[in-house]
Amino acid sequence: MNFFDRLQNGMDKIIAPIASKMNDSKIIQALASGMMATMPISIGVAAICILVSLPIPGWSEVITKLGISYVGNEIMQVTLSGLAIYLVINVAYNYASGEGENGMTAATIALGIFLMMMPVFIRGKGYFLQAIESKYIGSEGIFVGMVISILSSVVYCKLCKKNIKLKLPDSVPPMVTNSLSPIFIAMIMFTVMAVVKYLFFISPYGNLFNFFNTIIAAPIMKFGATPGALIAVYTFACIMWFFGVHPSPIISTYAVVLTSASTANIEAYAAGQPLPYFGLMVMYLCVYFSGTGNTLGLSLCTLKAKSERYKSMKAITLIPNLFNINEPVVFGFPVMLNPIFFIPMILCTLIPGLLGWAVTSLFTFHFNPSIALPWVTPTFVTAFMQGGVPYLLLIIACIAVTTLIWFPFFRMADNQAYLEEQEGNKND
Known part of the structure; x- marks a missing residue:
């Protein structure tokens, strides 16, 4: 038994069951689906964000004078910076x-519980306001929102299954029944959470958000929202993908950290402050610019194919991979469970990640975190829109580096396929 067979057997025994449970988890599925469902918000306001933030000399002064900048920033505040609500x-x-x-x-x-747990009386020296602070619907509310949405929906479903519902006659219209039947469940849940709110109010933290962000979210962001963690997570996802385990559960779980970091960047950008997670979000495209494993370089290698097998793969893989769809590459070459491609699969996330880390540690450039484009947008377009020419050059460098990493391994596979085809032609 060779190394890859032993490695695969070990993965099947240890990792596969864990990945399977994650894949089947209704909580993970709800988180992934919930995050995807917010895309109409982030993409829907993308044009407004671009309009407000165009890095053109004199543009900012014009839109500020016309009041467009003011309106655009208000829109971003309740959409991209209010992502926790959605x-x-x-x-x-x-x-x-x-x-x-x-x-x-x-x-x-x-949603009612989430809003209820927020402090709404803002006291200061010489003033008293009744309002909801925007930070609680933004970066400081995302982790709390995730926990509340999952726990409240789990409790709601369990109480529904216990049939704790208001019984109404069949003659009552279904619309009325559906509205009134869970009233007892709602009363129980809101009462319990009112007690929880009071307990946090009399605690040193003052409210649930301060407690959660101090005790739980801060350590998670401290270690999770780092360049090293980003590279490690996506490298691990590549290993899973190589062995046929779809990386979406891993990436969906980590997406909570990325969403919090992105929202914090948007808030800082709108306030004219330095981006707290500049390096992390710039690096994101470096480790994930054409699907898990950064397989665009491998698709580009097909342009130099000798064998008919890989020449035919050019039409199948290159265009989808440009639009960040790499299943045709992973399953078509195949990359999955192909010993030749194991090493480059790992290196093509690790090396671009380290390159992005080095660049963002040494240099800074204008980066607009509020610009969100559809995930199928070619990465070099996204990079140019978010960070202009410097970011575009970084991504082009990543593509070039990964192409060079993939090429010798591709050449090995292509030569094998070519020799097999030649042998087949001789036998014919």
């Missing part, structure tokens, strides 16, 4: 719907 609604809805319960009711209760 996540709470969508995660709770997806979880409850997956359990066969009323998703809208679960989402409404989750």
Whole structure:
């Protein structure tokens, strides 16, 4: 038994069951679906963000004078910087719907609890306001929102299954029944959370958000929102992908950290402050610019193919991979479980990640975190829109480096295929 056979058997025994449980987890599925469901918000306001933030000399002065900048920043404040609200609604809805319960009711209760837990009286020296601070619906509310949406929807579904509902006659219209039947469940949940809110109010933290962000979220962000953690997570995802385990559960779990970091950057950008996670978000495209494993370089290698097998792969893989779809590469070459491609699969995430880390440690450039484009947008387009020419050059360098890493291994596979084809022609 060779090294790859032993490695695969070990992965099948240890990693595969864990990955399978993650894949089947309704909580992971709800988180992934909930985050995907916020895409209409981030992409829907992309044009506005670009308009407000165009790095053209004199443009900022013009739109500020016309009031466009003011309106655009307000829009970003309640969309991109208010992402926690949309996540709470969508995660709770997806979880409850997956359990066969009323998703809208679960989402409404989750949102109500999320807002209820926020402090709404702001006291200061000489002033007293009644308002919700924007930070609680932004970067400081995302982790709390995730926890509240999952816990509230889990409790809601369990209480529904215990049939704790208001019984109404069949003659009552279904719309009324659906609205009133969970009223006892809502009363129980809001009462319990009111007690929780009070306990946090009398604690040294003052509210749930301060407690959570101090005790839980801060350590997670301290270690998780680092360049090393980003590289490690996506390298591990590549290993899983090589062995046929889809990386989406791993990436979806880590996406909570990336979303918090991105939202914090947007808030800082809108306030004219330095981006707290500049390096991390710039590096994100370096480790994930054409799907897990950065396989665009491998697709580009097909332009130099000798064998008919890999010449035919050119039309199948290159165009999809330009648009960040790499399943045709992973399954078509195949890369998955192909010993020749194991080493470059790992290196093509690790090396660009280290390159991005080095560049962002040595240099800074204008980066607009509020610009969000569809995930199928070619990475070099996204890089140029977010960071202009410097970011574009960094991504081009990453593509070039990964192409050089893939090429000798591709050449080995291509030569094998070519020799097999030649032998087949002789036999014919």
